[in-house]
Amino acid sequence: MATKARRSFSQQNLEFRHSGELGEQLAEALRVPAHGGYVLTHRFHPYPGRFHPHLPRRLLKDHEGTDIRVFDPFMGGGTALVEAMLLGLPTEGNDLNPVASLVARERTQPRSSEQAERIKGEAGRIAAQVEALRREKNPPRVRQRNLERLAPHYQQHLLAELLQWLRLVNALPQIPARETLRAVFSSGVVKYSNRLSDSVGERDPPRYPKGAVTRFFVAKCDELLEAQVTLGRRLIAPAQVRLHQEDSLLLPSLGWGLFDIIITSPPYPGTYDYYEQHRLRMDWLELESESFQSGELGARRETRQRRWSHGMKDVMTSLYRVLRPGGSLFLVLGDWVEGDHGVDAATALRRIAKAVGWREGASASARRGTHSRKEQKAFSKKGKWEHLIEFRRP
Ligand SMILES: C[S@@+](CC[C@H](N)C(=O)[O-])C[C@H]1O[C@@H](n2cnc3c(N)ncnc32)[C@H](O)[C@@H]1O
Known part of the structure; x- marks a missing residue:
């Protein structure tokens, strides 16, 4: 008997829009497949808010076997890094959360x-x-x-x-x-x-x-x-992976033009609280957690969007520095609720990107399901969307 794939509201593919040269490709990347995908080390350890592996794979697959350098400054469990490795690409990841370092290290670790x-x-x-x-x-x-x-x-x-x-x-x-x-x-x-x-x-x-x-x-x-x-x-080339544990608002150890492509999903304001979610783990493993507690971007315990916008502007400035001229930054961000109204994440992001000097290349948006009454009310007119925007470094 065929089993129905369990799909969370945030993974529903209800409607798509796209624009720009790569728009169709971005829309395909946002289309969450009905089955599978969480294979190999992707299955290890829970990590809230992670990518479906299909997304980075779709964005990177045309570069298979090249020496394009891929970076994810909010790597979480390292989904983008694993997909880059599988395509033979050198890759680096960063996350201020010590639990992310722990998980990403294992997920990107090939063994004999x-x-x-x-x-x-x-x-x-x-x-x-x-x-x-x-x-x-x-x-x-x-x-x-x-x-x-x-x-x-x-x-x-x-x-x-x-x-x-x-x-x-x-x-x-x-x-x-x-x-x-x-x-x-x-x-x-x-x-x-x-x-x-x-x-x-x-x-x-x-x-x-x-x-x-x-x-x-x-x-x-x-x-x-x-x-x-x-x-x-499965690797087609020896793995080249480096992990960092820094604040992505600054990325102090990373210099100019190090990467060709950045793929990332920054935290959305007030949606998750990674510090609280991982606190048991940090306590058990006696991990240093103060920098993450004070530096987490967009945590639910800090609900003001203004702080997120300021932080996000710093992030966009750091990423501008570490990407080579002509390189692409792919950002995934979903609409969120502020008070009782829905905020269009794409508009918020475009405003910040423009102020920093990024040029928009292409974009795609997928309408997703709403999972609470509050969300249903906030998004009743426009729907709740997840966006994937390509910004180019001039
Ligand atoms: C949406 S999750 C990324 C999930 C990832 N794409 C994956 O597939 O697992 C956002 C990540 O941003 C990290 N984060 C939050 N504030 C940060 C900061 N200031 N600097 C670096 N990482 C931060 C969180 O720890 C979390 O892992």
Whole structure:
């Protein structure tokens, strides 16, 4: 029996418009396919607001096998980077969120079978140790700096298992295995908490039996490593990937004209709050999060659009610097709600781009579904659109 693809409101293809030389191609890039796409390492770890892999692939596929340098300054989990790698293109990504660095590093990491087997072996050893500790009356105490903040979000038996896992992972002497298993740990932190998902708040405590955490981590680790081995086999050229963790309003370590193409989706004002969504992960992994807390662009906890516009102007100025003259910047942005009215993201973006000196090449927009009463009301006349605009660096 054929199964119906589950499509979120933000992925519905209700209507399209386009203009400019590349407009039709941009509209195709915005058309979310009904099935598949999240293959290889794209499947690893949840990441809210990510691209469908089809979008960067469509924008880049004519450059396959060239030495066009691709950059995503808001890489999130690194979707654009993985697609650039698969087309044999050198690529760099940046995100101020330390969890994005963790996820993107694993998603862009091709591995040999030998490396994968070594890391699987470490995961197996840790699983056996955690299982044995679970049966002990007095397991070793675990020092966790943020325990007070973490404990209220977990049931006791799940918390104990998570603490032991992370203690053993952190004690691994080899950096690649340790970092990969820390990323795998991050992928389960919300699942076993009282939170419903990354972007939705608290729920009734979930019912997981003892040992569930261990089984999950072993399975996730196998899945990731197999995807990384397959990624390695699919590459048509040796991977050239660099990741940065900077504020995209400044990009202090990146100089002039480094890239030929930028593909990115900056945060929309007041739509997500990546710091809040990833806080459990940052607390567990004791990641430095202050720069992200204060520097996050457009966070929901900061609802004023003016601040977003100022920040976005700085972003457009930095991107102007790092793109070579004649290069293309592809920006994806969706309409958002301010107060009780809908804001046309394309108009807001064009105003900022023009002030910085960008020229518009082409654009396409897709009408998407609305998912709340508030959105239905705000977009009742014009509809809610997602835009993909190509700006050129003169
Ligand atoms: C819409 S998401 C990008 C998702 C990405 N396209 C993907 O496929 O996973 C926007 C990203 O911007 C990052 N971000 C927010 N403020 C930032 C800043 N000032 N500098 C750099 N990154 C920032 C967030 O952490 C988030 O990962």
